[in-house]
Amino acid sequence: MTATKALVDGAIVAKRNLIKIKRVPDLLVFSTMSPIMFILLFAYVFGSAISPGGHANYREFLIPGIFAQTVIFGSTITGAGMADDIQKGIIDRFRSLPMSRSAVLVGRTTSDLLNNVLVVVIMSVTGLIIGWRIRTGFVDAAVGFLLLLAFAYAMSWVMALVGLIVPSPEVVNNASFMLIFPFTFIANTFVPTNNFPAVLKAIANWNPVSSVTQAERELFGNTGGVPPIHTWPLEHAKVYTLLWCIFLVAVFVPLSVRQYRRAASR
Amino acid sequence: MVDVIQARGLVKTYGKLRALDGLDLAVPEGTVLGLLGPNGAGKTTAVRILTTLLTADGGSAQVAGYDIGSQASKVRSHIGVSGQYAAVDEYLTGFENLDMVGRLYGLGAKAARARATELLGRFSLEDAGDRPVKTYSGGMRRRLDLAGALVASPPVLFLDEPTTGLDPRSRIDMWEVIAELVSGGTTLLLTTQYLEEADRLADDILVIDHGRAIAQGTADELKAQVGGERVEVVVSSREDLDAARSVLAEVAIGAVQVDDHTRRLTAPVRGGAEVLMQALRGIDAAGIGVLDIALRRPTLDDVFLSLTGHAAEDAIVEAEAKPGAATVKAGDPA
Ligand SMILES: Nc1ncnc2c1ncn2[C@@H]1O[C@H](COP(=O)(O)OP(=O)(O)OP(=O)(O)O)[C@@H](O)[C@H]1O
Ligand SMILES: [Mg+2]
Numbered sequence: 053m054t055a056t057k058a059l060v061d062g063a064i065v066a067k068r069n070l071i072k073i074k075r076v077p078d079l080l081v082f083s084t085m086s087p088i089m090f091i092l093l094f095a096y097v098f099g100s101a102i103s104p105g106g107h108a109n110y111r112e113f114l115i116p117g118i119f120a121q122t123v124i125f126g127s128t129i130t131g132a133g134m135a136d137d138i139q140k141g142i143i144d145r146f147r148s149l150p151m152s153r154s155a156v157l158v159g160r161t162t163s164d165l166l167n168n169v170l171v172v173v174i175m176s177v178t179g180l181i182i183g184w185r186i187r188t189g190f191v192d193a194a195v196g197f198l199l200l201l202a203f204a205y206a207m208s209w210v211m212a213l214v215g216l217i218v219p220s221p222e223v224v225n226n227a228s229f230m231l232i233f234p235f236t237f238i239a240n241t242f243v244p245t246n247n248f249p250a251v252l253k254a255i256a257n258w259n260p261v262s263s264v265t266q267a268e269r270e271l272f273g274n275t276g277g278v279p280p281i282h283t284w285p286l287e288h289a290k291v292y293t294l295l296w297c298i299f300l301v302a303v304f305v306p307l308s309v310r311q312y313r314r315a316a317s318r
Numbered sequence: 319m320v321d322v323i324q325a326r327g328l329v330k331t332y333g334k335l336r337a338l339d340g341l342d343l344a345v346p347e348g349t350v351l352g353l354l355g356p357n358g359a360g361k362t363t364a365v366r367i368l369t370t371l372l373t374a375d376g377g378s379a380q381v382a383g384y385d386i387g388s389q390a391s392k393v394r395s396h397i398g399v400s401g402q403y404a405a406v407d408e409y410l411t412g413f414e415n416l417d418m419v420g421r422l423y424g425l426g427a428k429a430a431r432a433r434a435t436e437l438l439g440r441f442s443l444e445d446a447g448d449r450p451v452k453t454y455s456g457g458m459r460r461r462l463d464l465a466g467a468l469v470a471s472p473p474v475l476f477l478d479e480p481t482t483g484l485d486p487r488s489r490i491d492m493w494e495v496i497a498e499l500v501s502g503g504t505t506l507l508l509t510t511q512y513l514e515e516a517d518r519l520a521d522d523i524l525v526i527d528h529g530r531a532i533a534q535g536t537a538d539e540l541k542a543q544v545g546g547e548r549v550e551v552v553v554s555s556r557e558d559l560d561a562a563r564s565v566l567a568e569v570a571i572g573a574v575q576v577d578d579h580t581r582r583l584t585a586p587v588r589g590g591a592e593v594l595m596q597a598l599r600g601i602d603a604a605g606i607g608v609l610d611i612a613l614r615r616p617t618l619d620d621v622f623l624s625l626t627g628h629a630a631e632d633a634i635v636e637a638e639a640k641p642g643a644a645t646v647k648a649g650d651p652a
Pocket of ligand 2: 361363398402479
């Protein structure tokens with residue numbers, strides 16, 4: 053009963069968030085423009101100087117990394133959305149209604165997942181235009197996209213907690229830039245990690261951003277025949293990524309729901 | 319009568335500050351309790367606790383027969399809340415806001431839509447119903463928020479300063495809506511800064527300050543507590559003060575107070591306009607020049623001031639804007 057109610061109420065809240073995206077299209081424009089910009093900048097500016105090794109072509113190497121980075125940045129929308137709801141006071145209405153205590157979070161993460169689907173589609177098209185190709189079959193490619201979205205969804209719950217704790221949406225945005233830039237750069241997203249200094253290399257190899265990226269490259273056939281670095285997370289990138297998704301959801305769903313119950317606005 | 323809202327010893331602290339300091343209150347079924355108090359008295363805190371938005375640090379309360387702590391979700395399905403700051407979604411239209419609330423109450427799609435349309439009409443928002451709330455004025459948001467509280471026709475209603483920021487026309491409309499709800503049997507807890515509002519809507523008034531109840535009663539009882547009628551006279555010249563005092567002493571039922579500085583005399587009286595006429599005749603016969611003379615009945619302003627020692631600034635401004643509301647005096651420099 054509570055689970056169905058959470059889903060039904062969650063769907064109502066998700067619909068409301070999607071209406072907001074429709075009314076304020078700038079949000080979507082910015083969340084898709086920046087990955088397009090990243091793709092073009094890296095492909096044309098760094099692409100000429102970076103060689104990922106083997107037969108790989110840098111643009112093919114790059115796109116899975118950009119996918120991973122973008123969905124992680126996308127998760128900040130969840131945090132900013134929660135903080136905004138608290139600041140604007142609408143959360144008081146929700147909290148005074150006999151609705152499921154997790155519905156606002158379920159709705160928020162669901163609408164952000166749909167937003168991410170759209171962003172991934174736009175990025176894929178951009179990638180295809182500049183020469184990225186999927187070299188595997190339909191099933192592998194589908195698993196690739198699903199894994200990417202699963203990771204995005206898990207990250208949304210992390211950011212939801214952040215959004216419930218910090219005082220304003222601006223703080224979510226600023227704080228997330230501070231954290232997400234190193235998180236997504238100390239990884240194999242843009243360059244292979246082989247030549248990283250030892251400490252950074254260790255971090256990068258265990259960083260789930262690297263495993264997501266590696267899993268994407270394998271599932272889309274963009275590795276150029278180069279085997280992964282010899283560490284467990286990268287040799288088992290799909291499993292390692294999935295474990296992270298499960299871990300993040302298992303930890304951050306209850307934490308966020310608990311924080312939601314507490315979060316008093318103003 | 320059953321107490322639909324009942325609280326005992328509510329305490330809420332913020333660090334050293336005791337926002338609520340052992341507040342008790344009871345609202346019998348179908349009645350209106352007006353919670354009155356100066357800024358920072360703890361009105362909003364009390365409302366937020368009773369509506370389960372905030373947890374108390376001490377004390378207990380039941381709303382509609384359910385405990386606010388252990389049966390919070392039961393409480394929520396029996397109440398409607400309109401907080402001090404409108405809790406509406408800026409990006410949705412007025413209709414979408416109400417429709418969403420209806421669905422979250424579990425009304426079902428069709429009923430939620432019908433209810434949204436009905437409430438938009440009731441709060442004169444039908445023309446704005448299809449516009450995003452972003453484009454609404456403060457008063458329109460306020461009305462939409464109140465409509466949100468009424469979506470599920472809850473038997474218990476909490477309204478935190480429901481008419482703050484409304485123009486006089488909308489305020490009167492709002493009072494009508496509220497009176498109608500109450501006559502339909504809704505139990506209401508209302509906070510307000512407008513004493514006239516409490517006077518008009520509340521069956522019972524609870525005055526709080528520093529998180530504690532300091533007085534309770536009907537508007538009339540509270541006024542009686544502050545004192546009865548009095549005649550106030552402002553003489554034109556200081557020399558006349560003594561003569562005026564002896565004239566007033568004849569009609570007064572207690573000591574006449576004299577303020578040298580403002581040349582104002584105040585005499586407690588009984589008998590209304592009759593006594594005022596008598597005083598006027600006496601003053602006229604003595605050839606005393608007066609700037610102002612008035613029969614003054616205690617207002618809730620007086621209650622407020624004498625009980626809390628703070629000025630009810632908003633309320634005074636309010637009374638000035640409406641000449642002849644409770645007093646028959648003109649040109650009072652407040
Ligand atoms: N989140 C908070 N943190 C710290 N202090 C708070 C908080 N919320 C309320 N207070 C304090 O608690 C006291 C009571 O506040 P409350 O909002 O209940 O007053 P109020 O009677 O509603 O006042 P007003 O008429 O201005 O709306 C105030 O002194 C206020 O500063
Ligand atoms: Mg208040």
